Amino acid sequence: MALWSDATDADTVAGVPARFVAAPASTEEAAAVLHEAARDDLAVVVRGGGTKLDWGMPPRRLDLIVDTRRLTGVVEHAAGDLIVVLRAGTPLDGLDLAGQQLALDSPVPGATVGGAVATATSGPRRQLYGTARDLLIGMTVVRPDGRVAHAGGKVVKNVAGYDLGKLLTGSYGTLGLITECAFRLHPRPEVSALVLRTAPAAEIGALLAAVRAEQVVPSAVEIDAPAAGPVTLAVLVEGTTAGVRERAARLEKVLGGQATDEFPSWWGRYPWDQAGMKLTVPLSHVPDLLDAGVAVRGSAGTGVLYADVPVGSAPTVVERLRATAVRVGGHAVVLTAPQPVRELVDMWGPVAGLALMRRVKDRFDPGHRFAPGRFVGGI
Amino acid sequence: MTTLDVLAARLRAELGADRIVNDRQQLRTYECDGLAHYKVIPGLVVLPRDAGECARTVRACVEAGVPFVARGSGTGLSGGALPHAEGVLIVTSKMRAIVEVAPDDERAVVEPGVINLHVTKAAGPHGYYYAPDPSSQQICSIGGNVAENSGGAHCLKYGFTTNHVTGAQVVTPDGELIELGGRAPDTPGYDLLGAFVGSEGTLGIATRVTVRLTRLPESVRTLLAAFPSTDQAGAATSAIIAAGVVPAAVEMMDALAIEAAEAAVACGYPGGAGAVLIVELDGPAAEVDAQFDQVTALCKASGAFELRIAADPAERALFWKGRKSAFAAVGRISPDYIVQDGVIPRTALPEVLHRIGEVSRAHGVRVANVFHAGDGNLHPLVLFDDAVPGEADRAEEVSGAIIDLCIEYGGSITGEHGVGMDKAKYMPRMFTDDDLETMHLLRCAFDPAGLANPGKIFPTPRLCGEVPRRHRAGEATPAELF
Numbered sequence: 001m002a003l004w005s006d007a008t009d010a011d012t013v014a015g016v017p018a019r020f021v022a023a024p025a026s027t028e029e030a031a032a033v034l035h036e037a038a039r040d041d042l043a044v045v046v047r048g049g050g051t052k053l054d055w056g057m058p059p060r061r062l063d064l065i066v067d068t069r070r071l072t073g074v075v076e077h078a079a080g081d082l083i084v085v086l087r088a089g090t091p092l093d094g095l096d097l098a099g100q101q102l103a104l105d106s107p108v109p110g111a112t113v114g115g116a117v118a119t120a121t122s123g124p125r126r127q128l129y130g131t132a133r134d135l136l137i138g139m140t141v142v143r144p145d146g147r148v149a150h151a152g153g154k155v156v157k158n159v160a161g162y163d164l165g166k167l168l169t170g171s172y173g174t175l176g177l178i179t180e181c182a183f184r185l186h187p188r189p190e191v192s193a194l195v196l197r198t199a200p201a202a203e204i205g206a207l208l209a210a211v212r213a214e215q216v217v218p219s220a221v222e223i224d225a226p227a228a229g230p231v232t233l234a235v236l237v238e239g240t241t242a243g244v245r246e247r248a249a250r251l252e253k254v255l256g257g258q259a260t261d262e263f264p265s266w267w268g269r270y271p272w273d274q275a276g277m278k279l280t281v282p283l284s285h286v287p288d289l290l291d292a293g294v295a296v297r298g299s300a301g302t303g304v305l306y307a308d309v310p311v312g313s314a315p316t317v318v319e320r321l322r323a324t325a326v327r328v329g330g331h332a333v334v335l336t337a338p339q340p341v342r343e344l345v346d347m348w349g350p351v352a353g354l355a356l357m358r359r360v361k362d363r364f365d366p367g368h369r370f371a372p373g374r375f376v377g378g379i
Numbered sequence: 380m381t382t383l384d385v386l387a388a389r390l391r392a393e394l395g396a397d398r399i400v401n402d403r404q405q406l407r408t409y410e411c412d413g414l415a416h417y418k419v420i421p422g423l424v425v426l427p428r429d430a431g432e433c434a435r436t437v438r439a440c441v442e443a444g445v446p447f448v449a450r451g452s453g454t455g456l457s458g459g460a461l462p463h464a465e466g467v468l469i470v471t472s473k474m475r476a477i478v479e480v481a482p483d484d485e486r487a488v489v490e491p492g493v494i495n496l497h498v499t500k501a502a503g504p505h506g507y508y509y510a511p512d513p514s515s516q517q518i519c520s521i522g523g524n525v526a527e528n529s530g531g532a533h534c535l536k537y538g539f540t541t542n543h544v545t546g547a548q549v550v551t552p553d554g555e556l557i558e559l560g561g562r563a564p565d566t567p568g569y570d571l572l573g574a575f576v577g578s579e580g581t582l583g584i585a586t587r588v589t590v591r592l593t594r595l596p597e598s599v600r601t602l603l604a605a606f607p608s609t610d611q612a613g614a615a616t617s618a619i620i621a622a623g624v625v626p627a628a629v630e631m632m633d634a635l636a637i638e639a640a641e642a643a644v645a646c647g648y649p650g651g652a653g654a655v656l657i658v659e660l661d662g663p664a665a666e667v668d669a670q671f672d673q674v675t676a677l678c679k680a681s682g683a684f685e686l687r688i689a690a691d692p693a694e695r696a697l698f699w700k701g702r703k704s705a706f707a708a709v710g711r712i713s714p715d716y717i718v719q720d721g722v723i724p725r726t727a728l729p730e731v732l733h734r735i736g737e738v739s740r741a742h743g744v745r746v747a748n749v750f751h752a753g754d755g756n757l758h759p760l761v762l763f764d765d766a767v768p769g770e771a772d773r774a775e776e777v778s779g780a781i782i783d784l785c786i787e788y789g790g791s792i793t794g795e796h797g798v799g800m801d802k803a804k805y806m807p808r809m810f811t812d813d814d815l816e817t818m819h820l821l822r823c824a825f826d827p828a829g830l831a832n833p834g835k836i837f838p839t840p841r842l843c844g845e846v847p848r849r850h851r852a853g854e855a856t857p858a859e860l861f
Contacts, residue, residue, distance in 0.1 A: 080621065080724075080726035081724040083724075120565070120570075133570060143817060147813045147817070148813060149813050149814050149816075150810065151814065153789070153790070154789050154790075155722045155723070155754070155755055155790050155791050156755075157534065157539070157722050157751070157754040157755070157794040158794060159527065159539075159793050160791050160793050160809055161798065161810060161814070161815070161836065162574060162577070162818040162836075163574060164818060164821065166541070166570045166574055167569060167570060167571075167573065167821065169570055170565075171570075186625065188623070189623075212485075215595065215596060215597035216663055217596075217662050217663055217666075239663075240665075240666055240669040241669075242665055242666075242668075243663055243665040243669050246663070247663050278565070280564050280565045280566075281563050282481075282484040282562045283484045283485055284481075284483040284484050303484075303563055304565060325563075328563075329561050329562045329563055331565065348568075349567065352559075352566070353558065353568065353571055354568065356557065356571060356824065356825070357569045357571065359824040359825075362824070363820040376567055
């Protein structure tokens with residue numbers, strides 16, 4: 001049986017057409033595909049839900065798309081142990097875990113487990129639950145040479161061997177194909193409440209400090225700042241009925257805002273249409289990013305914001321936001337942009353430790369066949 | 380002159396004589412870490428005062444082709460800081476500055492020799508603390524915590540060192556100082572920090588660490604519940620988790636561990652208990668109160684015959700005293716003991732405890748059980764008397780059999796003490812050769828010469844080999860990009 005078929009016109013990655021598409025249904029099949037791909041020296045890009053194929057740089061070359069659409073489903077859900085093992089192609093939305101949750105918000109509808117892990121996306125509730133790297137407890141990966149490796153395991157507490165799961169998380173498919181991920185789960189909270197407050201940008205820093213000072217343990221502290229005008233702050237608390245009522249009341253008082261159980265339409269969604277950036281800064285510098293004249297949204301409580309970059313003035317805006325973030329020890333990455341913009345801006349910005357990252361890439365993928373050029377420094 | 384003599388002379392000249400220890404008697408004080416039955420006298424000890432001196436030491440080692448081992452407070456329980464007889468032991472105990480406490484950024488920046496508890500003490504006045512709390516937190520160092528990815532009683536809810544370290548300045552195994560992560564989250568590029576934390580000194584030495592500070596909980600409530608048996612205590616733990624409660628900690632001790640703790644610290648646990656549970660909830664007062672009543676009811680329903688609720692921090696400390704002193708306490712009931720560290724899926728707890736009991740009886744070796752019940756992290760204490768011929772071997776067999784049980788039930792050979800020297804031999808039972816070879820790819824990227832803490836983690840020495848480089852047309856070289 002052929003391991004892959006011919007690509008169609010739709011099988012492109014950031015505008016680069018592929019020659020073949022494979023859709024393995026198991027780790028073993030995936031290993032067979034990648035073993036053959038290695039033998040034939042094929043350049044490979046992994047595709048999950050296809051929601052972030054336009055992120056990063058286009059691949060320098062592309063022969064084979066490995067699609068995870070058949071690599072789906074729950075391998076194991078041990079409710080009593082609060083863990084789940086998922087195949088990489090499983091959509092993140094709509095996971096049915098019977099009273100439990102994988103507390104990984106996906107900012108883009110249709111994203112898969114593997115895609116979310118490979119790009120390390122996160123959403124509002126990272127404030128309380130952390131990100132993919134924190135929730136991941138084990139991983140199965142097929143290396144570029146077709147060999148299968150496991151790291152971590154199925155128990156939450158485990159320090160045996162290197163934490164390769166963290167290395168693969170956010171590696172943009174440049175080190176191998178993730179086929180299965182094990183995660184720790186959390187109980188679904190009984191109830192939740194959101195407290196909203198809209199205020200001028202200049203007041204947001206003080207309001208954020210006031211939320212931090214309260215010991216209400218928010219699950220999310222989000223802001224939505226349009227290009228001009230007042231900023232909306234939204235604080236989420238989750239827990240027991242009695243606890244949430246009390247915590248929300250305290251937040252109402254501190255923020256001078258209103259509790260609601262309706263989420264605003266912008267909640268957990270990126271603010272851009274065409275070109276967007278991810279900005280991370282130390283917490284005390286979140287307000288620095290609010291008067292840049294562009295729409296900014298994200299997790300103010302963790303120092304992770306997203307900006308809508310106007311295509312017309314992209315180079316200037318990127319440079320300005322990057323200067324603001326980098327000056328205070330932060331980072332500014334252009335996640336996606338139309339091709340003409342990509343040609344004008346540095347997508348990744350300064351990256352510390354790049355030489356060592358190249359050495360890691362060289363060891364895992366000496367032929368530079370996996371998503372070549374899509375990652376930092378042309379990796 | 381030997382290679383080490385030359386190296387010692389060079390470092391003495393570069394760093395000053397007071398940074399170097401090479402007197403045989405003094406070297407002997409570094410011959411082991413917390414796992415005292417492995418002993419190796421280091422070839423040379425260096426005590427750098429800062430990152431620059433640490434990097435110069437590593438560079439000198441690299442140029443001389445001499446292996447080096449990092450050591451913090453030396454409290455590790457897997458022999459991770461066991462010295463190399465022909466190598467240099469780099470001790471970070473002189474690097475003890477708390478560089479900065481930044482509550483507005485919820486971060487602290489510390490040197491690697493800083494004691495874990497001192498971070499919490501420095502953050503406390505600002506309303507914050509450092510969450511990872513290994514039992515040795517009064518003496519263990521942050522650098523050691525980073526190397527071992529240390530856990531603690533409260534990691535059930537708050538996670539491990541790796542979830543609380545956002546940045547590290549690191550001396551790589553080729554002597555270069557680099558920054559991994561930082562004060563802001565989500566550094567672009569590979570998560571090398573995530574790979575570094577828990578790498579047991581085999582990928583370099585942390586010389587400055589940026590940690591996340593956690594807001595102090597508004598309320599902490601602690602329950603001590605006594606059960607007739609470990610089965611019932613295990614059932615209570617399962618019931619608590621099933622009810623959707625995530626306690627800050629759920630700790631269990633069995634009868635023998637209680638006996639030892641009473642003998643050592645007179646913690647005054649309820650008499651006649653086959654097992655005690657310590658359950659701690661923390662968070663907003665209204666949440667804690669609502670769930671505490673639930674937890675109390677679940678313990679009663681599972682057969683607890685006595686419940687004590689800590690009335691104040693002093694009583695809470697007393698509950699914890701028995702638990703936190705348990706390892707040392709078994710010294711009161713046995714001349715020698717092995718501290719084991721393994722993990723099982725929490726739901727398998729009652730079954731695995733019975734199996735451990737069977738192994739214990741079959742070998743005629745007593746096992747006291749202390750564990751983080753909430754996350755299935757077992758710490759069986761295997762008791763023996765080294766003076767009795769054959770007992771040490773039997774204890775070692777029992778200890779190994781317990782690890783086999785952990786693997787059989789789908790768990791791990793170590794939950795928080797690390798692989799180190801002690802458990803390298805078990806790695807092939809948990810991982811395939813391809814798994815280990817893949818981990819080794821990472822090691823080779825960091826340390827192709829294999830000089831950083833050799834002989835730890837990996838069961839057999841492996842060579843790295845050259846990377847076959849194939850540059851393609853259109854592929855930019857680093858110089859062109861930056």
